[in-house]
Amino acid sequence: MLAQRAALVRVATLLLSGDSAKAEDAVQTGLVRLYLAWPRVRPETLEAYARRCVVNAAMDDRRSLFRRRERVQAQLPDVAAAEAGYGDETAIVALLATLPARMRAAVVLRYVEGFSVAESAAAMGCSEGTVKSQSARGLEHLRAVFPEHSHSFV
Numbered sequence: 001m002l003a004q005r006a007a008l009v010r011v012a013t014l015l016l017s018g019d020s021a022k023a024e025d026a027v028q029t030g031l032v033r034l035y036l037a038w039p040r041v042r043p044e045t046l047e048a049y050a051r052r053c054v055v056n057a058a059m060d061d062r063r064s065l066f067r068r069r070e071r072v073q074a075q076l077p078d079v080a081a082a083e084a085g086y087g088d089e090t091a092i093v094a095l096l097a098t099l100p101a102r103m104r105a106a107v108v109l110r111y112v113e114g115f116s117v118a119e120s121a122a123a124m125g126c127s128e129g130t131v132k133s134q135s136a137r138g139l140e141h142l143r144a145v146f147p148e149h150s151h152s153f154v
Contacts, residue, residue, distance in 0.1 A: 004047055007113070008054045014108045015058040015101070018093030023058070030054035051123045055109070059101050095146060099138050102126075106134035107142075 005027065012023035012030075030053035034041065041049050092112075096104050102124070109120040110131065120131045 004050060008050065011051070011108060011113055012054055012058045014093065014096055014112055015055065015105055017097040018090070026057040027054050029057040029060075033057065048119065048122050051119075052125060055105055055123045056125065059105060095142055098145060099141060102130075103134045103138040103141070106131050107138040110135045111139070 008027045008030065009020075009023055012026040013020050016022045016026060030050065033053040033056075034050050037049070037053075096108065099107060105124055106120060109115045109123055110117070115123065117128045117131050120135075121128045124131060
């Protein structure tokens, strides 16, 4: 499970609009939920179950009443940290932040993480049709709102 943690944090970060601290919290919450359900989890579904726990925790965080009342003040670091992986991650996070939570989850799981429709549906806890429609609508929204970045979308 330790090897999957980086991938879980990356998914949570994208789902939570680039907030790495909240992403770490969502992953931790998801792993606690996994631990509590451990007797019921089959070894062959462990990764999918962990991913679903993290997606649910990230979406729960977005709905939290405390989150809506909280006022966070950003402090800029002295030196920018270099993140490997996506090139211009800030632009991607900003684009994804314009989508509603479920739509963002579908787009991130399908097109950023490269999961199949079935894997995305299992992670989101919904039907495959919902994943297809949410991801299609998400891409359509991104193309409409940001035509200058339409070449970036699948």
